[in-house]
Amino acid sequence: MNDKKGAILIISGPSGCGKSTLLKEVYKNISDYYFSISTTTREPRVGEVNGVDYFFVSKEEFEEDIKKGNFLEYAKVHDNYYGTSLKPIINALNEGKLVIFDIDVQGHHLVRKKMNDSVTSVFITTPSLKVLEEKLNNRNSDSLEVIEKRVKNAKKEIEFFDEYDYFIVNDNLASASNELVSIANIARAKAKLFDKEKIVSNWLN
Numbered sequence: 001m002n003d004k005k006g007a008i009l010i011i012s013g014p015s016g017c018g019k020s021t022l023l024k025e026v027y028k029n030i031s032d033y034y035f036s037i038s039t040t041t042r043e044p045r046v047g048e049v050n051g052v053d054y055f056f057v058s059k060e061e062f063e064e065d066i067k068k069g070n071f072l073e074y075a076k077v078h079d080n081y082y083g084t085s086l087k088p089i090i091n092a093l094n095e096g097k098l099v100i101f102d103i104d105v106q107g108h109h110l111v112r113k114k115m116n117d118s119v120t121s122v123f124i125t126t127p128s129l130k131v132l133e134e135k136l137n138n139r140n141s142d143s144l145e146v147i148e149k150r151v152k153n154a155k156k157e158i159e160f161f162d163e164y165d166y167f168i169v170n171d172n173l174a175s176a177s178n179e180l181v182s183i184a185n186i187a188r189a190k191a192k193l194f195d196k197e198k199i200v201s202n203w204l205n
Contacts, residue, residue, distance in 0.1 A: 006093030007191035008115060009184055010101045010164075012108050013124035014154030016136040018170045019102055022124065025177035030184050034092035036101045039065070042080035045141050055085075073103065073110035078149050082107070093118065098188055105160045120187035122166040122180065125158065131171075 013019050027033070039055040041062050050056050057065075062081045065071060074083030084101065092099045101111065112119055126132040132154055136147045161167055166183050170176040 005191045006096050007187045008099045008118045009187045010108050010121040015150045016132050017125050022177055026180050029181045033098040036084055038082050040082045073107045075106035105157045121164040122183050123161040123164040124168045124170050127169055127171045
């Protein structure tokens with residue numbers, strides 16, 4: 001029997017703040033996790049692999065899955081759909097894994113609403129909007145129009161950082177990744193600590 005209780009760690013932050021790079025560092029220092037791969041209707045960027053970075057689908061396929069209730073959460077961002085399929089999340093939690101989400105503010109609201117007791121969340125950003133704009137421009141993967149949309153969205157998202165359990169300014173990769181590893185460990189401990197049903201059952205018996 002698996003004594004571990006699954007937990008959810010939600011990571012949000014503006015596009016370009018370094019979430020993906022940060023997570024690669026974190027994965028070296030934690031075990032027994034499942035990274036929730038989002039499904040999206042946007043076009044793949046250079047180097048992105050279907051089933052690794054995202055599940056890339058058509059708008060029609062995505063909307064069909066919405067009708068079938070196959071998403072834990074979904075949202076429309078920058079004119080594209082992004083969503084999290086429900087079944088693999090439930091399987092991973094039942095296996096006692098730490099399920100890691102890289103989702104936006106809308107997604108955070110929806111997952112919190114449905115699975116609040118299992119959730120720990122962290123908002124990650126750059127030291128300033130100016131630094132974020134520099135990073136987006138230096139990435140050379142988006143058009144000016146897309147960058148403008150991302151910056152506009154970032155200005156809205158920063159308003160919600162206080163709805164998260166933790167806040168990280170990613171100005172140093174080593175320091176920020178250490179903070180995130182600590183938060184991941186707290187998420188696990190919290191899930192185990194507040195397994196009310198199991199605690200009460202053990203106490204009564």
